[in-house]
Amino acid sequence: xxxxxxxxxxxxxxxxxxxxxxxxxxxxxxxxxxxxxxxxxxxxxxxxxxxxxxxxxxxxxxxxxxxxxxxxxxxxxxxxxxxxxxxxxxxxxxxxxxxxxxxxxxxxxxxxxxxxxxxxxxxxxxxxxxxxxxxxxxxxxxxxxxxxxxxxxxxxxxxxxxxxxxxxxxxxxxxxxxxxxxxxxxxxxxxxxxxxxxxxxxxxxxxxxxxxxxxxxxxxxxxxxxxxxxxxxxxxxxxxxxxxxxxxxxxxxxxxxxxxxxxxxxxxxxxxxxxxxxxxxxxxxxxxxxxxxx
Numbered sequence: 001x002x003x004x005x006x007x008x009x010x011x012x013x014x015x016x017x018x019x020x021x022x023x024x025x026x027x028x029x030x031x032x033x034x035x036x037x038x039x040x041x042x043x044x045x046x047x048x049x050x051x052x053x054x055x056x057x058x059x060x061x062x063x064x065x066x067x068x069x070x071x072x073x074x075x076x077x078x079x080x081x082x083x084x085x086x087x088x089x090x091x092x093x094x095x096x097x098x099x100x101x102x103x104x105x106x107x108x109x110x111x112x113x114x115x116x117x118x119x120x121x122x123x124x125x126x127x128x129x130x131x132x133x134x135x136x137x138x139x140x141x142x143x144x145x146x147x148x149x150x151x152x153x154x155x156x157x158x159x160x161x162x163x164x165x166x167x168x169x170x171x172x173x174x175x176x177x178x179x180x181x182x183x184x185x186x187x188x189x190x191x192x193x194x195x196x197x198x199x200x201x202x203x204x205x206x207x208x209x210x211x212x213x214x215x216x217x218x219x220x221x222x223x224x225x226x227x228x229x230x231x232x233x234x235x236x237x238x239x240x241x242x243x244x245x246x247x248x249x250x251x252x253x254x255x256x257x258x259x260x261x262x263x264x265x266x267x268x269x270x271x272x273x274x275x276x277x278x279x280x281x282x283x284x285x286x287x288x289x290x291x292x293x294x
Contacts, residue, residue: 002213002229003056003071011055018042019052027072030065057214074115074212082107084230084241101240108228108244115212115226116252124223125256127205131179134160137167137195138183145243146183149250155272156258156265171195174204181207185227185242187215196220209249225249 007020022042023030030038039046053064087104088097128134134153136146143162150160163170174180180199184192187210199206200220208221211229218224228245258265274288281287 003067004075005213006056007068012052015042015044015048016052016055018044019049023068028069031069035061071212084108084228085232085236087237087240104240105244108230108241109248111228111230112226112245112248115228116249117224120223120225121252121256124207124225124253125260127179127207127223128158128253128257129260130177131205132159132177133174134158134179134181135163135170135174136160136181136183137163137171137192139189139192140164141239142183142185142246145246146250148247149254152254153257155269157268158257167191167195168198171198171204172202174199174202176203176205178202178204179207180204181209182217183209183246184215184217185211185231186233187211187217189217193217207253209246 004024007023012020019038019042022038026033033041035046035049038044038049042048049061049064053060053062056064058064058067082100082104084104088100092100136143136150138146143164146160146162150162153160161170171180182192182195187208193216196206196217205222206220207223207225208217209225209227210217210221212226213229227249228241230241231239
């Protein structure tokens with residue numbers, strides 16, 4: 001759950017609510033405000049700020065303020081011109097819709113890239129390269145998106161399985177040579193979270209793709225990747241931004257694994273493709289050189 005969403009819950013006393021209202025009103029301006037200034041402007045005691053921080057799960061005011069500012073900065077970036085839930089309107093013509101969808105895609109990619117942590121990306125690349133088997137756990141709709149990742153990885157000799165029928169047994173049959181990728185936008189999908197104790201028991205490293213903010217799934221990640229978080233769960237036209245974000249992260253993971261043995265992977269992929277792929281094209285851009293020409 002986003003901090004800004006949690007702050008809107010009915011958790012606070014009148015004096016604490018005054019602090020919450022002040023934070024939403026001042027937003028970025030609180031960065032340079034002292035505790036004394038805020039308490040004076042809200043007619044509250046300085047200790048109230050600390051209580052608010054602890055009630056929201058932080059050590060105190062400073063940690064709450066910094067997290068709030070980071071989240072406001074995230075929410076201000078990339079998506080000022082378009083609503084990810086309703087990227088086009090009823091009166092839009094077909095080319096307007098096409099342009100808005102392109103803009104949403106571009107903003108989603110930029111947003112997702114800004115959320116990738118270098119340390120997690122490098123660690124995930126190492127785990128995926130080391131793994132004998134990669135297993136992906138998620139709900140059905142997300143698993144559909146993973147077929148392309150599976151295909152790409154298979155074409156460089158990497159074994160990827162999508163846990164579609166019996167995810168519990170797939171988790172039980174995992175081990176330290178397996179790497180699990182778990183995808184959950186909410187981070188609270190019960191059936192997915194229930195797999196974690198077994199994966200931990202089997203000493204299987206876990207890569208998590210989930211939304212920003214606090215959620216249960218993120219607590220168990222060995223490597224954490226944040227999905228761009230602009231969509232509601234179901235009050236929307238479609239999961240455009242969510243799907244684009246997941247696909248981009250998977251493409252990045254594939255590219256990083258590929259780059260670890262770049263020449264070997266490239267030669268293997270071309271050699272196997274040349275053997276099995278018999279397609280022809282009259283388009284010069286698509287045309288392949290014959291083995292003799294190379």
